[in-house]
Amino acid sequence: MECNDLEDLWRSISTHTSNSLLKKHLSEEKYIHLKKRSTKYGTTLADVIRSGCKNLDSKVGVYACDPESYKVFKDLLDPIICDYHRVKEVNHPKCDYGDVAKLNFRKLDEAENYIISTRVRIGRCHKGFSFPPILTNVQRKEMEEIIVKALNTLEGDLKGAYHSLESMSRNEYQQLVDDHIMFRDDNHTLRDAGGYDGWPVGRGVYLNNKKTFIVWVNEGDHLRFISMEKGSDLSSVYKRLIFALQQVEMKVEFAYDDKRGFLSNCPSNLGTCLRASVHLKMPELERCQEILNDICERHNLQLRGVNGEHTESAEAVYDVSNKRRLGLTEYQAVCEMYNGVEELIKTEQQLEEK
Numbered sequence: 001m002e003c004n005d006l007e008d009l010w011r012s013i014s015t016h017t018s019n020s021l022l023k024k025h026l027s028e029e030k031y032i033h034l035k036k037r038s039t040k041y042g043t044t045l046a047d048v049i050r051s052g053c054k055n056l057d058s059k060v061g062v063y064a065c066d067p068e069s070y071k072v073f074k075d076l077l078d079p080i081i082c083d084y085h086r087v088k089e090v091n092h093p094k095c096d097y098g099d100v101a102k103l104n105f106r107k108l109d110e111a112e113n114y115i116i117s118t119r120v121r122i123g124r125c126h127k128g129f130s131f132p133p134i135l136t137n138v139q140r141k142e143m144e145e146i147i148v149k150a151l152n153t154l155e156g157d158l159k160g161a162y163h164s165l166e167s168m169s170r171n172e173y174q175q176l177v178d179d180h181i182m183f184r185d186d187n188h189t190l191r192d193a194g195g196y197d198g199w200p201v202g203r204g205v206y207l208n209n210k211k212t213f214i215v216w217v218n219e220g221d222h223l224r225f226i227s228m229e230k231g232s233d234l235s236s237v238y239k240r241l242i243f244a245l246q247q248v249e250m251k252v253e254f255a256y257d258d259k260r261g262f263l264s265n266c267p268s269n270l271g272t273c274l275r276a277s278v279h280l281k282m283p284e285l286e287r288c289q290e291i292l293n294d295i296c297e298r299h300n301l302q303l304r305g306v307n308g309e310h311t312e313s314a315e316a317v318y319d320v321s322n323k324r325r326l327g328l329t330e331y332q333a334v335c336e337m338y339n340g341v342e343e344l345i346k347t348e349q350q351l352e353e354k
């Protein structure tokens, strides 16, 4: 849909059907109240709502383009945050990774019949920088330099190398995407939010030697710290991630707000910015959508296709993760996924026996 001017964007979202949170929470009264506002970085209402107005299939539909957007456009963004994370007010507890040294998640699928792989990722943004599209390539390069310097000090299991997208062939890039290691460049909602502006400048991936610890640099917003491995050993995956993050936190400052926790460009990704997922095979539950939806609803789980957001599932394998990232601690977010997946596996087994 070709529309860039604020009036056109408003006309589009107010006259068309959309199930997005943007459509639900942007009343005409709010539109009039917010339309002349801008942040000190120059973010306007048009920047915040552009992607959701152009992509009526969006689930959220808004992007903050700098940390200050959360305050300047609060009347629109706060209700969206509450709705997405299922909280009554925008408030976030202090960061709490749990007692990582003593962590003891039992393997949910020792025989590896259901869980193919486990992944936990945490998003972070550099303090003092804006988000797309209010972000230049010079700033991307500056951020890349800061993070690569910090990552290059990691040792032991976390030791690895940074691979810049600027010097990577398309084939190498595609192989990493196919291996679920690298970010893709085909998310239409992120594209319309300026997430791929200036591609591939300043983008890349840090990989440890075992390919179990990964850092995405300047994908859409700033950083994703990822730990993943085959099987269902959540303790191992989570410990590795937190240990790495704590070391980087000593060297790099991240954007943080007392009410919203760690910040990023998407209201769905605030607070803990943590998404813990398993690739779970569940052919029986796939045939019993009502039961599947009920379990997901009760445990606040999100289902995605096997190649990530906006993809279809294949051979009954789904990406199952915690949906809420704000209003609970990091440890609680991981437990939410763990408990929900435990029930999914039990139910899958019961259905098999019928």
Ligand SMILES: Nc1ncnc2c1ncn2[C@@H]1O[C@H](COP(=O)(O)OP(=O)(O)OP(=O)(O)O)[C@@H](O)[C@H]1O
Residues within 6 Å of the ligand: 117, 118, 119, 121, 177, 179, 180, 181, 182, 183, 224, 228, 275, 277, 278, 279, 304, 306, 307, 308, 309, 319
């Ligand atoms: N448990 C998992 N095992 C293996 N790969 C996974 C797992 N969870 C996610 N992935 C892979 O990670 C990649 C990124 O997925 P996706 O973009 O949906 O999630 P994300 O990194 O959490 O970011 P966002 O929530 O912003 O979309 C995809 O290749 C996806 O298949």
